[in-house]
Amino acid sequence: xxxxxxGPTDPEAVLEELAGLPTxxxxxxxxxxxxxxxxxxxxxxxxxxxxxxxxxxxxxWSDGDVPRNARWHVEWDxxxxxxxxxxxxxxxxxxxxxxxxxxxxxxxxxxxDGQVVLQDVGEDGETLLVGSTRDGQMNLYSHNLASGxxxxxxxxxxxxxxxxxxxxxxxxxxxxNETDDFDNMDVYVSDADGSDPExxxxxxTGAEAAPADWGPNGDRLLVMDNSSDLSRCGxxxxxxxxxxxxxxxxxxxxxxxxxxxxxxxxxRRREATKLPVVYDIETGDARELxxxxxxxxxxxxGGDPILGEDRLLALHTTPTRRPELLAYDLTTDETEPLVExxxxxxxxxxxxxxxxxxxxxxxxxxxxxAAVEHDPYDTxxxxxxxxxxxxxxxxxxxxxxxxxxxxxxxxxxxxTQFLVQRGFSVLQVNYRGSAGHGREFIRxxxxxxxxxxxxxxxxxxxxxxSTREWLDDERVVVFGGSYxxxxxxxxxxxxxxxYDAGVAWIGLTDLEDQYENTMAHYRTELxxxxxxxxxxxxxxxxERSPITHVDNLDAPLFIxxxxxxxxxxxxxxxLFRDALEDAGYTEGPDGAFEYRELxxxxxxSSDIEQKKRLFRLLDDFLGRRVGTESVAADD
Numbered sequence: 336x337x338x339x340x341x342g343p344t345d346p347e348a349v350l351e352e353l354a355g356l357p358t359x360x361x362x363x364x365x366x367x368x369x370x371x372x373x374x375x376x377x378x379x380x381x382x383x384x385x386x387x388x389x390x391x392x393x394x395x396w397s398d399g400d401v402p403r404n405a406r407w408h409v410e411w412d413x414x415x416x417x418x419x420x421x422x423x424x425x426x427x428x429x430x431x432x433x434x435x436x437x438x439x440x441x442x443x444x445x446x447x448d449g450q451v452v453l454q455d456v457g458e459d460g461e462t463l464l465v466g467s468t469r470d471g472q473m474n475l476y477s478h479n480l481a482s483g484x485x486x487x488x489x490x491x492x493x494x495x496x497x498x499x500x501x502x503x504x505x506x507x508x509x510x511x512n513e514t515d516d517f518d519n520m521d522v523y524v525s526d527a528d529g530s531d532p533e534x535x536x537x538x539x540t541g542a543e544a545a546p547a548d549w550g551p552n553g554d555r556l557l558v559m560d561n562s563s564d565l566s567r568c569g570x571x572x573x574x575x576x577x578x579x580x581x582x583x584x585x586x587x588x589x590x591x592x593x594x595x596x597x598x599x600x601x602x603r604r605r606e607a608t609k610l611p612v613v614y615d616i617e618t619g620d621a622r623e624l625x626x627x628x629x630x631x632x633x634x635x636x637g638g639d640p641i642l643g644e645d646r647l648l649a650l651h652t653t654p655t656r657r658p659e660l661l662a663y664d665l666t667t668d669e670t671e672p673l674v675e676x677x678x679x680x681x682x683x684x685x686x687x688x689x690x691x692x693x694x695x696x697x698x699x700x701x702x703x704x705a706a707v708e709h710d711p712y713d714t715x716x717x718x719x720x721x722x723x724x725x726x727x728x729x730x731x732x733x734x735x736x737x738x739x740x741x742x743x744x745x746x747x748x749x750x751t752q753f754l755v756q757r758g759f760s761v762l763q764v765n766y767r768g769s770a771g772h773g774r775e776f777i778r779x780x781x782x783x784x785x786x787x788x789x790x791x792x793x794x795x796x797x798x799x800x801s802t803r804e805w806l807d808d809e810r811v812v813v814f815g816g817s818y819x820x821x822x823x824x825x826x827x828x829x830x831x832x833x834y835d836a837g838v839a840w841i842g843l844t845d846l847e848d849q850y851e852n853t854m855a856h857y858r859t860e861l862x863x864x865x866x867x868x869x870x871x872x873x874x875x876x877x878e879r880s881p882i883t884h885v886d887n888l889d890a891p892l893f894i895x896x897x898x899x900x901x902x903x904x905x906x907x908x909x910l911f912r913d914a915l916e917d918a919g920y921t922e923g924p925d926g927a928f929e930y931r932e933l934x935x936x937x938x939x940s941s942d943i944e945q946k947k948r949l950f951r952l953l954d955d956f957l958g959r960r961v962g963t964e965s966v967a968a969d970d
Contacts (some may be wrong), residue, residue, distance in 0.1 A: 342681040342756070349756050350954060353749065354946040355379070357677045360405040362386075362660055363638035364648050365415040371648060371660070371673065372418045374405040376943055381405045383418060383435055386673060388642060388662065393674070400433075400441045402426075403942035408638055410453055413460035419444065419453055426937025427899040428854075432465060432478075445478050445485060450854060450901075454498035462527075464498045464507070473856040475509060477528065488529030494856035496520075497545050500527065501553040508556055510545040517864055518778070522546050522558055524573065535571060537578060538562035542774065547589035551596040557589045564773040568601050570616055581614045582621060586771050590633045594644050600633065604771040607691050607720055607744045611649065613665065625668045629653035630746035648673075652746045654689040654722070687722040687755040689745050694719060696794040698767070698787025706829040706884040712787040715779070718765040718772075719795050720744075721803075722751055726758040730810035730961055733762050733796045733826070733834075737817030739780055739788065739865075742771045753950055754814075758963030760806060762799055766791035781865055782872070784846070785825050785879035792822060793830045809835060810961050814953075816840040816939060817903060824881035824911065831889040836960045838893045838953065841903050841938055844911040846876045852904045885914045892928040893956045895949070897936035905932060929956060 343349050357377040364371055368388070375384040375393070381404065383397040396418070407421035407430060416437065421430040432445040432453050445451055449468035454475065456463060463478040470487070473494040478485045489495050489509070496510045507527050512519045513534075520543040525532035537544040538560040547568075548557040556571040558578065568589040571578040581587075586604040593599060597617065603610045611624040611631045624631070624647075632650045633640035640648045645665040652658040657676035664671070678685075698712035720743050723729070732754055736743045743763035751761045765771065766788040768780025780788050800808045813834050815823040820842020827837045843849050847869040850862045862868075869876045877883055892915075896908035912922070912930050920927035931952060936945055 342685040346757065346954065348680075350753070350947060350950045352679045352681065353753050353756065354950055355943055356657065356679050356681075356749075358405075358749075358941065359650070359658060359660055359674055360941065361408045361638060362648055362650060363408070363410055364640065364642050365411050366413060366639075367415060368642040368646070370415065371642075372409050372411060373660070373674075374401065374409065375674075376405070376941075377677075379943060381942060383409065383420060385418070385437075386660075388673065391673065396435050396437065396439055397441070398439060400435060400439075403945070404937070404940040406938075406941070407452070410456055411639070413456055413458055419456065419463070421451070421453065423937075425899050425935040426897060426940060428901050428937055432463070444480070445476075447476075447485065455500045457500050457504045458502055459504045462500065462504060464500050466495060466498060468855055471855050472859070475507070475529065486528070488525075488527075489532075492859075494860050497547070499546055499549055501549050502551065503553055506553070508546040508549065514540055516541045518543070518781075520544055522556070522571075524556070535578075536576065537569070537571065548591045548599070550592050551594065555592075555596075557592055557599050559587075559589050561774040564775055566773070568599070568614070570599070579616070581619055582612075586773065587612065591640055594641060600640065600647065602631065602633065604742070607689070607718060607742070607765070609744060609746075611647070611663075624663060624665075626651055626663075626670070627653055627656075628745060629656065630744050652676075654720075654745050654747060655683045655686040657747045685756075686747070686752050687724060687761075689720040689722055691745065692719055692721070693717060694795055694798045696767075696787075696791045698790035698794075700790055700793035700797050700830065700833075702793060702797065702830045702833045704829060705831050705887045706825075707785065707878060709786055709790065712790070713779075715767055715776070715791075717767070717791045717795060718769075719799075720763040721799055722755050722761040722763075723805075724755045724758050724760045726760070726963055727805050728807040729760040729805055730758065730812065730963060731762060731796070731800065731806050732759045733764070733792060733811065733813045735764060735766065735792050735813070735815045735819045735822035735826075736769070737815070737819045738770070739766075739768045739784075739818040740770050740777060741818075742769045749946070754953075754957075757954060757957070759812070759957065759961075762796060764792045764795040766795075782867065782875065784821070784866060785829065785881075789822060789825050789829060792826060793833055796833060812836045812838065812957065812961055814838040814840070815842065817842065820903070821881070825879075827890060827892060828881050828884040828887040831887050834890050836891045836893075836957070838895065838956065839908075839911075840895045840949075841897060841900055842907065843903055844880065844882045844907045844914075846880045847873075848906055848910060849903065850876070852906060854901055857902055882911050882914050885911065885918050885920075888915070888920065888927065891956075891960045893952070893960075894928060894930045895933065895952060896931075897933045897938060897940070899935070899937040902938045908932070924959065 360374040362373040371386040386393040447469040454464040475489040542562040544560040569580040590600040609630045659676040660674040662671040813826040823839040
């Protein structure tokens, strides 16, 4: 429960102060570990900052040159004199790669049509490895910094992930799939130009394997695999073609070898936390690092967490503690704050902690199924997080996560805390299909979007409404973004009796249109992997599209979408709006639905001004349509 006396109470002040709290993103250590590059919006806009680790000072390198939205990672060049970053057009994610130096000079480095994502920087100082959708599917390209030439080095029908250059630059590791099993993913090692690719024998066909890091000598790979259901980490010896596996009791995601090559770092998922663990390769011993229960992250995508032989760089957060950048000393288990979290006029007591619990769900809630009738599925334990606003009685916002292969965790969530500050309790649900519970749990969602996973969400809502008497069952809202936006649409048309309002943000409404218009790697690795193709499964695509059941809408709906979104194109919102109008629903402040497109924005944004815009829209809609004072309280 939040402390109402621990921060401002004026609604506009709460909104301004919360959205304006400085946020740091994508920290990555320089090659010698003496500096850390990151995005930081302490000036009011996202900028590239560089931190001197020993002095504890940071310097702003950019001046409006980097994106407003800090979605994509940054990475140092081999000499530690420049930082590479991604630049798109107002959030459309059609990135090019740029570089900025200490004087603030910026130059374009890799420019191609489509999306370009920096995968690795060669230690030779001459080579960049990038992924690009230039020719349609996401494949790997090698860029020579001296000549400026870019060469395509893989050409697969399925997307290529996690490209890594060996320390001497002679080899390449990556993940893709050439089998007939669509769920499969294998690790490949090839020459640096993509020739002579060899598939490593890791796991079973149908499981997913991927590389994470090269060993210091280039003779070993840190890899992951989920053949045994839970994701496990292993060290693959390229000299003997043998892999040694570690752990197995928990889901673990590999991060990096330590400099001595004798240890490696992983993130362990346990319930709704993410814990750092260091493995000793020779003994197999696992050592959990001494951090409070929450979420520790190590720049898995592009970031380097190594500050020295025995020092790690980590972002750490809990539900009530904002992200703090730490240096962790493995010899003493002591942490040094490099950038402390800022709270403005708030204190940690102002924020609501997360209550974690599980429910048993068979995917079929008690409330009426208006769109598709499902028989009970397998009963599974479903993890949930509940944030109590302290309002009595309290309205409830059900907030399904995106992904769908993601998970809600015990980390600081700005959107949740904003809603709590405005008097709404928030429920998050790690429905079947979420990450953190193994391969089979993820596969429960395949060929069943809009099925049991949505039943899990509704069942969790029913559970808290029946067991927490302080929740108001006449003021229940569903709000989600991306796949969570799909969930918001679907919850409203499938379970109309449960909800009193809904907010669908950058959500999917017409699955066939989404398949045809999203980026190629989302088409194959999300839509086709989860649902097949519209050609093969036309009935499933139609039946599980919220737009098919638009007539079931029975509560005020707010549709919000960024016009530059390329993951979930704005056509998804426009089609649903048009379908509502064709069905006789009226748009407007007092109508059946409200509609807003967000200019200069794509698939969400971390930009302070754009967060304020969304917060104001949410606050206005929820205040008018739901309110934080119940009718009963006014009687």
